[in-house]
Each structure stands twice: as structure tokens, then as C-alpha cells.
Amino acid sequence: MHVQSIRVRDFGTISDLDVDLTEGLNVISGPNEAGKSTLMRAVWFALTRKCSSRAQEIREIEPNGGGTPEVEVTLHADGARYALQKVFDGQRGSTSLRVDHSNGSVEDYTG
Numbered sequence: 001m002h003v004q005s006i007r008v009r010d011f012g013t014i015s016d017l018d019v020d021l022t023e024g025l026n027v028i029s030g031p032n033e034a035g036k037s038t039l040m041r042a043v044w045f046a047l048t049r050k051c052s053s054r055a056q057e058i059r060e061i062e063p064n065g066g067g068t069p070e071v072e073v074t075l076h077a078d079g080a081r082y083a084l085q086k087v088f089d090g091q092r093g094s095t096s097l098r099v100d101h102s103n104g105s106v107e108d109y110t111g
Helices: 036-048 056-061
Strands: 002-011 014-020 070-077 080-087 094-100 106-110
Touching: 002 036, 014 036, 036 056, 036 070, 036 080
Parallel strands: none
Antiparallel strands: 002 014, 002 070, 070 080, 080 094, 094 106
């Protein structure tokens, strides 16, 4: 399994970022306060946190200028492509997963 791409919108200090990754080692570098840790936190939130939570940690990722945090992580595993998208919007938060199988079939899940 490997992460193919990360898309982040209105997450903390990141307003709009798309990152494409290759299989193997990828290095993310930049000066202090460039958003490296925020990018990793966005991925962590997408993979582990409930999108409809009203917890303090969700309020902490909201951008100062307004907007709704959104993260999409695309993974490739066992011949399939998985695109997980989470919108962190309190009780209106949403999660969707699209699975593109190698045989051409597609499954969409929301919740």
C-alpha cells in the first residue's frame, strides 16, 4: 500500500494544497512554518478522526479566515485505488470513499 496523493483545503494554515507522491520514499521539506506538520496532521485526521465531531481538536484545525477543513487521501493497495475524502464540519461533516478496482468496477460509500 502507498499513498498516491493528498489534497487539503482550509485546514489550519493550509488554504489549498495538492501533493502527488510516488511509490517508495517521499521527502517533504521546507522552512519552518511552511505547513509540513500541518500536512501530516491533515492526513492523520483523514485516516483516524470522525468528521462530524464537535471536539476541541476539530475547532483547532479550522482556518482563521473561515472555511471548512477538507482532506482527501488517495491510496493504492492490492490493485485498487481508494480515495477517502473527509469534510470536517461539525454535525454536518461527511465522509466518502471511492474504490476503483483493477477489474474496472467502482464502489462508492458515504457516511
